[in-house]
């Protein structure tokens with residue numbers, strides 16, 4: 001899929017460093033309206049480039065939005081009728097990249113047979129997912145690997161025939 005300023009393509013191992021950096025930057029740039037700075041730092045901690053390569057090989061499909069120089073602007077990962085991660089570089093947000101990644105991920109999940117797609121979201125992205133047609137299913141707490149508790153929301157979307 002091509003938009004005036006970005007293209008979406010499959011993940012390559014050489015994306016791992018850039019994806020790790022943009023993932024951390026996207027988390028740290030979220031508003032302090034939802035999580036404290038300590039909570040955001042905890043959510044962003046422990047990310048390692050090699051994990052993206054391993055997860056993309058073994059567990060999840062990654063799609064990457066890139067600019068005209070093939071530099072990653074955002075990514076979406078998904079598996080088993082679930083959106084697992086969606087992050088857009090702060091300077092590239094509100095340009096439709098997140099929506100375009102979701103559409104591509106949803107189309108792939110539907111081809112795999114999904115009739116309902118779910119996502120476990122942090123609070124900063126709930127409005128985004130609602131704009132994509134998802135409804136809140138439940139609320140829960142997520143404990144980061146270094147022990148901070150974050151309020152999170154599970155959302156779902158039924159796929160019509």
Ligand SMILES: CC(C)(COP(=O)(O)OP(=O)(O)OC[C@H]1O[C@@H](n2cnc3c(N)ncnc32)[C@H](O)[C@@H]1OP(=O)(O)O)[C@@H](O)C(=O)NCCC(=O)NCCS
Pocket residue numbers: 026027030085086087088089092093094095096097098099100120121122124125127128129131132
């Ligand atoms: C959530 C995220 C992926 C959205 O990506 P994006 O490329 O900025 O999204 P889009 O430009 O496609 O936004 C589509 C619509 O979603 C809604 N939306 C997006 N970001 C929003 C925000 N911060 N607050 C309220 N609504 C928002 C708006 O309705 C927007 O349409 P508009 O720009 O015409 O008003 C991006 O903001 C991000 O990386 N956030 C930080 C990380 C995160 O929370 N990821 C989800 C982890 S579960």
